[in-house]
Structures are given as C-alpha cells and as structure tokens.
Amino acid sequence: MLLRGIISTPLPSSLRLKTPARHKTVAVSAHTSTDTKTTNYSISDQALESRGFILRRTIDDLNLDHLNTVFVAVGFPKRDPQKIKLALEHTESLLWIQYNKTQRPVAFARATGDGVFNAIIWDVVVDPSFQGIGLGKAVMERLLDELSSKGICNIALYSEPRVLGFYRPLGFVADPDGIRGMVYSRKQKKRK
Amino acid sequence: MLTRNILAPSSPWPVVSFDFRCQVSDKLLTRRYLNYGHDRGLKKHNSLRLRAGFWDSIKSGFLKNNTLQVIETPSEPQEDEEVLPQEFVLIEKTEPDGAVEQILFSSGGDVDVYDLEALCDKVGWPRRPLSKLAAALKNSYMVATLHSIRKSPGSEGNDQKKLIGMARATSDHAFNATIWDVLVDPSYQGQGLGKALVEKLIRALLQRDIGNITLFADSQVVEFYRNLGFEPDPEGIKGMFWYPKY
Numbered sequence: 001m002l003l004r005g006i007i008s009t010p011l012p013s014s015l016r017l018k019t020p021a022r023h024k025t026v027a028v029s030a031h032t033s034t035d036t037k038t039t040n041y042s043i044s045d046q047a048l049e050s051r052g053f054i055l056r057r058t059i060d061d062l063n064l065d066h067l068n069t070v071f072v073a074v075g076f077p078k079r080d081p082q083k084i085k086l087a088l089e090h091t092e093s094l095l096w097i098q099y100n101k102t103q104r105p106v107a108f109a110r111a112t113g114d115g116v117f118n119a120i121i122w123d124v125v126v127d128p129s130f131q132g133i134g135l136g137k138a139v140m141e142r143l144l145d146e147l148s149s150k151g152i153c154n155i156a157l158y159s160e161p162r163v164l165g166f167y168r169p170l171g172f173v174a175d176p177d178g179i180r181g182m183v184y185s186r187k188q189k190k191r192k
Numbered sequence: 193m194l195t196r197n198i199l200a201p202s203s204p205w206p207v208v209s210f211d212f213r214c215q216v217s218d219k220l221l222t223r224r225y226l227n228y229g230h231d232r233g234l235k236k237h238n239s240l241r242l243r244a245g246f247w248d249s250i251k252s253g254f255l256k257n258n259t260l261q262v263i264e265t266p267s268e269p270q271e272d273e274e275v276l277p278q279e280f281v282l283i284e285k286t287e288p289d290g291a292v293e294q295i296l297f298s299s300g301g302d303v304d305v306y307d308l309e310a311l312c313d314k315v316g317w318p319r320r321p322l323s324k325l326a327a328a329l330k331n332s333y334m335v336a337t338l339h340s341i342r343k344s345p346g347s348e349g350n351d352q353k354k355l356i357g358m359a360r361a362t363s364d365h366a367f368n369a370t371i372w373d374v375l376v377d378p379s380y381q382g383q384g385l386g387k388a389l390v391e392k393l394i395r396a397l398l399q400r401d402i403g404n405i406t407l408f409a410d411s412q413v414v415e416f417y418r419n420l421g422f423e424p425d426p427e428g429i430k431g432m433f434w435y436p437k438y
Binding site for chain 2: 079089110117144157159173175177184185
C-alpha cells in the first residue's frame, strides 16, 4: 500500500486554515515518478502484467463504449460517449487497466484540477467481474503517485458511503477538520 | 475550499447596504453591458474558450487604452432564459464628491496575478508562488472576478481599478466542475458580493451544461453555500482528502 506523505515547502493548498500548517512529516520515498518498477505499490507493474492486466495512462486504445459499459455496470448513469470523450480530453491525469484477453478496460480512474494546487479524482470504477483482486487499489495508488509527483498537495474526491472503506486505507480522510463536500442542486436553490 | 472571511449576511442578492456616506445610484438594478474596446466584450459563452488575453493582462493591466461604451439593456430579461454576459456591472454608486464606483463582474478570467496575490494577502491566506498562481488560473476552466472601478470627477480616463473578489472553477468541460478559492476583499465584505460572485459563476457553469457543480466548504461557510443552493453530503456522499494538512 502506498503510504507516501509529502513534505512540502510553502505551497499551501486551499485546505490551509487560519493556524499555520503543521506539515505532516512522513518519509518521502527517494524514487522519482518515472521509476515505477521499484516504487512500493501493493501490486507491482510486473505482477499485473503477468496476470494479463496492462496499465494504460492515455485514452489511446480506450474504447469509450466499453468504458461506458463498465460505468453502467457499477451503477453510474449511462452518459453520452461524446461527452465522455470531451471530459477525458480535458482530464489532467487518468489511468486504466486493460484486460489483455478481451482488450477491454476493467479498471479506470481520472483526476481533474488546476495542475498545481488541487486535484479531484472522479469515476473510479472496476468492472464487477474483476473486483476484489486489487485492481482498484492499483489504479488509485498510481494515480495518487502521479498527482503528488506533480506537487499537487490537495487531492480530494467524493465517495459514496459504501466505499469509504476502500479509500481510507489509501490515505483518504473524510471531512478533515469539518470541511464538507457540497454539491449544487437546482431544486435546492433558495429564491428571494 | 477556503472561503474564509466571507461573512455575507444571508440576505437576498443584491444587498444594498452601503456606507451612509454614499448614495446608491438608481441604476443599481439595471444591467449595463460594457464593451472595453477589445473583442472580448460581449461574446456569448464559448465552451472551449481559452483565455488568450491572460498573459497580456499581466503585462498591460486592464483598462489601458480602452474606450468605455455603455449599452443599456432594454428590460430585465427572464432569469432562466438570458445568457449571462461575460462582463457586467453589479453595483454602481455615486459618492457625495461626484466620484462613481462600479463593481464589475467578469467571467473572462482577466486576472493580474500580482493583484490576486495582494488580495490573498488581504484576506490572510498564506503566500503561494506567483508562477503557480498563474498556472492555476490558466488551468482553471473559469475564473470569475469582481473589480472595483472608481471614476473621480475631472480625472478623465484615469479610472482606478482594483481587484476585490475572485472565484474560480476547475472542470472537465463536460460533467463536473469544482469551485475553489472564493475570496472577497475584507473592506467589501458584508455586501453580498461573495454571494453574487458564486451565483454568477454557477450560472455561467450551468449555461455551459456542466451539470455537477461541487466544492469543499470550511465548516463556518457551509451555511453560506447552503443558501446558494449547495447541499452537503448529498445521499451520504462524503468529501475525502488525501493526507490532509490540518
């Protein structure tokens, strides 16, 4: 499991509150982001490969209809593939796992943001037939690695209640210091 | 997301609660479209717009070499149907000495990064490297600003322009947008400007068909955003942060 902290020089994230930040002093691995083979992932790149799973970091060869199928299979609403394409083209980082045998995507995650301070992770999915073997964790660990190696200190996501336990071991904390995730709802809006 | 120091009262926008020394212009509720002389003025939204003028604005400042034209709107259009103009005057007030101050909203992203740094200082945010600030702005899908433009009588063309508020949103251009860094100059707080800023930003995002607008709110400002239509933890969905620095 990747337990990589970040010692940052004054690069406050928008999370920084009134009191001066107390940096979390966790040892930072000396590995660079390109040195993926020796980084401490729960499942190594080689292990994945030997089991027939290929790591992908671009949308080349990603069949959006197949991706949409996975989204629907895990309960997301079916979305217009053109819109998905637009979203992926404007996504800062993404990672997916291709199952060699079928060439189909079986795990996926992406992150949007401003490239320097903040990133939000969206659309983390694993095909139900491939869940429980560590693919979700594999994708998340590498995505987090990529984001933190860019110096992005503020990485967040919105988690459904039933998967909070998936994100916690990865290092995620819900509502830190009382910060709440909020979503705009048109129905909710109070008018004068 | 830090929206500290925005202690806007929960009153409907726009709030007219100026210092007693100022007179409120009766043009308060008339929307004026201002064309600042370069072609960015009245463009309708363009979902793939890049802020081409951003770097120019850093170098040249904002109101340089501009002709101010004021185009009056015929009548107040239906709230749901109108396209939000990229720039418009939120509030205009005339002071006793004849000076006119306008609060200008813009979603054009014209932010001088030095002005932004000064504004962040004013609200007490820790310093961030300027190059990163500039990059963050450039990589944001939408940057909304409030500027105060003050025209003194007899100082033709010499307007004082000041950045007094900003909010920005990152997005994948299709489904989701997240609002960050909402701030209003402390001397302009309490007037509903923060609300206006966020409201307009939301409107602009919705008009671009971004259906999912999200943000992270400090506990003290959860109510502020609730009043703007945001719901915390909808359906139990929780905001989570990776190794947050407290």
